[in-house]
Amino acid sequence: xxxxxxxxxxxxxxxxxxxxxxxxxxxxxxxxxxxxxxxxxxxxxxxxxxxxxxxxxxxxxxxxxxxxxxxxxxxxxxxxxxxxxxxxxxxxxxxxxxxxxxxxxxxxxxxxxxxxxxxxxxxxxxxxxxxxxxxxxxxxxxxxxxxxxxxxxxxxxxxxxxxxxxxxxxxxxxxxxxxxxxxxxxxxxxxxxxxxxxxxxxx
Numbered sequence: 001x002x003x004x005x006x007x008x009x010x011x012x013x014x015x016x017x018x019x020x021x022x023x024x025x026x027x028x029x030x031x032x033x034x035x036x037x038x039x040x041x042x043x044x045x046x047x048x049x050x051x052x053x054x055x056x057x058x059x060x061x062x063x064x065x066x067x068x069x070x071x072x073x074x075x076x077x078x079x080x081x082x083x084x085x086x087x088x089x090x091x092x093x094x095x096x097x098x099x100x101x102x103x104x105x106x107x108x109x110x111x112x113x114x115x116x117x118x119x120x121x122x123x124x125x126x127x128x129x130x131x132x133x134x135x136x137x138x139x140x141x142x143x144x145x146x147x148x149x150x151x152x153x154x155x156x157x158x159x160x161x162x163x164x165x166x167x168x169x170x171x172x173x174x175x176x177x178x179x180x181x182x183x184x185x186x187x188x189x190x191x192x193x194x195x196x197x198x199x200x201x202x203x
Contacts, residue, residue: 003028027061032077036085043092050089051097051193055082058106064195065106065158069180079187086188095190100180102173103199104153104161111135112150112160124150124160137166153196164201 001011003026010026011017035042035050042050054063057071072079086096107114112135113122123135129143130136140163142149153159162169174181181192194200 001026027075031075032072032081032085036081036088039085039088039092039094043094048093049095049097049190051099053099054101054195055098056100059108060106064101064104065108066101067106067109069100070183083187086190090188090190096188097191097193098184098189099193099195101195102162102164103196104159107158107160111138114160134168138162138169153199161199 001020006028008028013021032055054066055072055076056063056066057068057073058065059067063073072082089096105111107124108117109122110118110120111122113120113125114127116122116126121130121133123130123133123139123141125133129141129149139150139160148157150157150160153161164170171179173179176182185191
């Protein structure tokens, strides 16, 4: 649901305001290039850090339902736009901090792929557990519970929880030299914020 007026209130389901029946899908525009254009203004305010909620590909407006940790959401721009932002920010002594959740992904992620929308085989491809998926160990799936074989974070079915101690996920997230965390640091991020940190083990 796209709003032309930045000052609109988000629509609320079931109120007759023209909204659909889905939550978290109001969009007001704004992108990485827009932040880059405002860096002088941000610096003049005295800010030396920009802390961003997730900018990775995801269906919702909040982007905590990550679909692909290694790709900037097209609504925000491109990987090149992110690099330009971090380069221009660094020239002004402004650091860019990224936020991510390593506790859950989105149900429509390339890793889970509940609806079969992605080329690679997800852990729950088309609604069936795929033991041969490269992401199978990422999720604590229960084949004995066909009605709800995954645990959704905070009860949300759209946010399947990750098995944070799975070696394959640890390698992907931060252990390998080319891990997710290192990848975005190499693209210019100055650090990380960790969403729902109490649910992520210290290991």
